[in-house]
Amino acid sequence: MDIRKIKETCLYITSLEKSKAFYHGKLGFEVIGEVKDRHVFFRAGASVLLCFIAEASKQSTTLPPHFGTGQLHLAFEVEKAQYEPWKEKVKRAGIKIEQEFDWGGGFRSFYFRDPDQHLLEVVMEGMWER
Structure with missing residues (x-):
């Protein structure tokens, strides 16, 4: 098997609004997905940057929870x-x-x-x- 690249990377954040203002507003990344009070996703070149509110993602029942600290x-x-x-x-x-x-x-x-x-x-x- 030959892995081509890391397609998506996940960060755990405290505020969707602050992250959106930073990654979209300041860096110009396209917003490609957003769920109120849970996550915002950005296109970063050919990759995707996933930004989750960790506590909200812990409650996931349809996909494995995404959460972490630090x-x-x-x-x-x-x-x-x-x-x-x-x-x-x-x-x-x-x-x-x-x-x-x-x-x-x-x-x-x-x-x-x-x-x-x-x-x-x-x-x-x-x-x-x-």
Whole structure:
């Protein structure tokens, strides 16, 4: 079996409104699904970012519950030519960049946080290629 990619990633949040304002309003991710007081889903390139209110998801009876706690990390990949424009977009949106790192080989990434303090990263395409 050959896994092609991680199709969806899940974060556990405290406010649908704050997450929607951040991921859709500031980062421009398309909202592709929403259930009041439970979850909001976003398109992130070819992947899907699922944001659940953990306590509401624990009550699920039709699918396995999605829940967890703590500050998680995920990285968004962008074309090398889009790295600087994305960094400027994040800054213009009033989001603090915590750190930028040079990984060598011409690859860089920067880190910032969402309203629930999850650590987000923007990485240059090709950084993890075989």
